[in-house]
Amino acid sequence: xxxxxxxxxxxxxxxxxxxxxxxxxxxxxxxxxxxxxxxxxxxxxxxxxxxxxxxxxxxxxxxxxxxxxxxxxxxxxxxxxxxxxxxxxxxxxxxxxxxxxxxxx
Numbered sequence: 531x532x533x534x535x536x537x538x539x540x541x542x543x544x545x546x547x548x549x550x551x552x553x554x555x556x557x558x559x560x561x562x563x564x565x566x567x568x569x570x571x572x573x574x575x576x577x578x579x580x581x582x583x584x585x586x587x588x589x590x591x592x593x594x595x596x597x598x599x600x601x602x603x604x605x606x607x608x609x610x611x612x613x614x615x616x617x618x619x620x621x622x623x624x625x626x627x628x629x630x631x632x633x634x635x
Contacts, residue, residue, distance in 0.1 A: 535616055537586025557582035557590055572607050575599050580617065591618040 533539045543551060556564055560581035571577030576598045582590040597612040 535585075535591075536583065555584040557584065568610075571597065571610075572599055575601075591616060592621040593617060 532543060546554070552561070552564060564579055564581055567577050567579045576596075578597075579595045581593060581595070583593050584590050594615045594617045595612050596614075597610045599607050599610050602608050
């Protein structure tokens with residue numbers, strides 16, 4: 531499904547590695563929130579983040595990422611499991627609504 535949405539195959543994402551994906555494909559303005567949110571999630575075991583993800587064609591779209599941190603037997607984080615949703619339409623609708631209310635419509 532990731533390929534259908536972003537243009538990147540699952541293999542390409544895996545080969546990039548999580549830090550490379552984060553630094554190359556997460557919008558620069560969203561990156562600090564992503565780092566802080568993930569650090570908090572390590573403490574509590576789960577999290578939800580919204581951020582813009584760069585597609586293979588260079589365009590960005592918004593994703594909501596609901597994830598759980600998977601730890602080893604000593605409590606050290608090993609990886610995260612995620613369910614991501616494309617929320618681009620929701621973000622655009624909120625932006626239109628905010629603009630309309632600002633203009634008195």
